[in-house]
Amino acid sequence: MGKVLVMSVGVGGNNKESLANALKYSIQHHNPEKVIFLVSEQSKNEVLPLIVEDMDSEYETIDVSDINDIDKLYEKFVTIFSLLLKRGYKHKDIVVDFTSGTKAMSAALAIASISMEIENLSYIMGDRKDGTVISGRERILPLRPYSILIDNQLKIIDTLFSFYRFDACIDIINTLKRKTNADDIQSILNKYENICLAYSLWDKFDHSSAQEKLKDVKNILRKNYGFLGRLNALKKNEENDVFEYLIADLINNAKRRGKEGRYDDAVARLYRAVEMVAQYRLKSLGFDTSDIDMRKIPEKHKEKYNQLKDKKTGKIKLPLYKSYELLSDIDDEIGKKFYENEELQKYLRVRNDSVLAHGITPITQELYEKLLKATIDFIKDVFPDIENLMRISEFPSSIPIERYKKEI
Numbered sequence: 001m002g003k004v005l006v007m008s009v010g011v012g013g014n015n016k017e018s019l020a021n022a023l024k025y026s027i028q029h030h031n032p033e034k035v036i037f038l039v040s041e042q043s044k045n046e047v048l049p050l051i052v053e054d055m056d057s058e059y060e061t062i063d064v065s066d067i068n069d070i071d072k073l074y075e076k077f078v079t080i081f082s083l084l085l086k087r088g089y090k091h092k093d094i095v096v097d098f099t100s101g102t103k104a105m106s107a108a109l110a111i112a113s114i115s116m117e118i119e120n121l122s123y124i125m126g127d128r129k130d131g132t133v134i135s136g137r138e139r140i141l142p143l144r145p146y147s148i149l150i151d152n153q154l155k156i157i158d159t160l161f162s163f164y165r166f167d168a169c170i171d172i173i174n175t176l177k178r179k180t181n182a183d184d185i186q187s188i189l190n191k192y193e194n195i196c197l198a199y200s201l202w203d204k205f206d207h208s209s210a211q212e213k214l215k216d217v218k219n220i221l222r223k224n225y226g227f228l229g230r231l232n233a234l235k236k237n238e239e240n241d242v243f244e245y246l247i248a249d250l251i252n253n254a255k256r257r258g259k260e261g262r263y264d265d266a267v268a269r270l271y272r273a274v275e276m277v278a279q280y281r282l283k284s285l286g287f288d289t290s291d292i293d294m295r296k297i298p299e300k301h302k303e304k305y306n307q308l309k310d311k312k313t314g315k316i317k318l319p320l321y322k323s324y325e326l327l328s329d330i331d332d333e334i335g336k337k338f339y340e341n342e343e344l345q346k347y348l349r350v351r352n353d354s355v356l357a358h359g360i361t362p363i364t365q366e367l368y369e370k371l372l373k374a375t376i377d378f379i380k381d382v383f384p385d386i387e388n389l390m391r392i393s394e395f396p397s398s399i400p401i402e403r404y405k406k407e408i
Helices: 016-030 041-046 048-052 070-087 103-115 146-162 166-179 183-203 207-213 222-236 242-259 263-284 299-306 320-329 333-340 342-352 365-380 386-392 401-407
Strands: 004-009 034-039 058-063 094-097 120-125 139-143
Touching: 004 016, 004 070, 004 103, 016 048, 016 094, 016 120, 016 139, 034 041, 034 048, 034 070, 041 048, 041 058, 070 103, 094 103, 103 120, 103 146, 146 166, 146 183, 166 183, 183 207, 207 222, 222 242, 222 386, 242 263, 242 365, 242 386, 263 320, 263 333, 263 342, 263 365, 320 333, 333 342, 342 365, 365 386
Parallel strands: 004 034, 004 094, 034 058, 094 120
Antiparallel strands: 120 139
């Protein structure tokens, strides 16, 4: 569709002809396919006829009452822009001239335009007489309110970020980047994009890529960046201590899913965190749960574990309960504590009955919260520092916008 010009029309006092000429000048300058005049009863009768005479563009009029009530005017103008967008006009194809009309009309029209992300605003400048631009001395002041639009969108991004909708944030940022070539705005958007990408990757357990994306803002997000750096170093060197970091990260991931109301997902992660504790303990004792070395199994238990061999591969792989059973069989303290912890086992069994495991029972918020507490309490016996690691790896609740702008 072509360009549409939305224009408020005042009465012009004693200079109706000068006002009409100024508005006609704006129409000629913008050369729209269509003009929408926002008129009061008086301006419709006294000024509009002077504007539309000999006008080539198609036009329509929209009557505006309550010309001094900025709230009602704002609501009406937002509705008008919504209808234009539904008709198929793009934000960039709508031009708004808010020169004329009451102060409330001009203010409401400008505010509504910015609120609806209209990209082109226009104001007629020039020498004035009795408040109206003198004919022949008009000039157009184009306004591209990118800063306001960007700030409004950043607030939306900040809200989405707090709900862990990182990919939605990235989509909005990319849309904004296509709307402007201004270097300063592009710089801000690139920084925001890197932050959102980092946490999107981290939320998917891609710790290495997440750390890389946070490099440019490591001074702002020191704790998170430091946690990722340590985790990735331990992972790279295949050190057993990496389990403590991975478990802290898993629990935080479970908490995020819990805040989203995705309790089945949250419980699945908590189950995996408890399983990782057993893997860590067995690895420190020389066992690999994906391929148990039978030579290290006590003689009295060899027959039991031989029966667990995979017929195709000949390997013995141990899931959560079997891992703790092995720890218990070799008289390990953690294995014994697991089987003594009836509360933890009760809530873990709930996971086995969930839709994402082996059953059809949905997980409730209450069950998730009970398993979360039982899991953390159990893990603290193995990793006393786990809650501190959870604190430094917890995602920020929002992007630090104001501080962030100062940093860049």
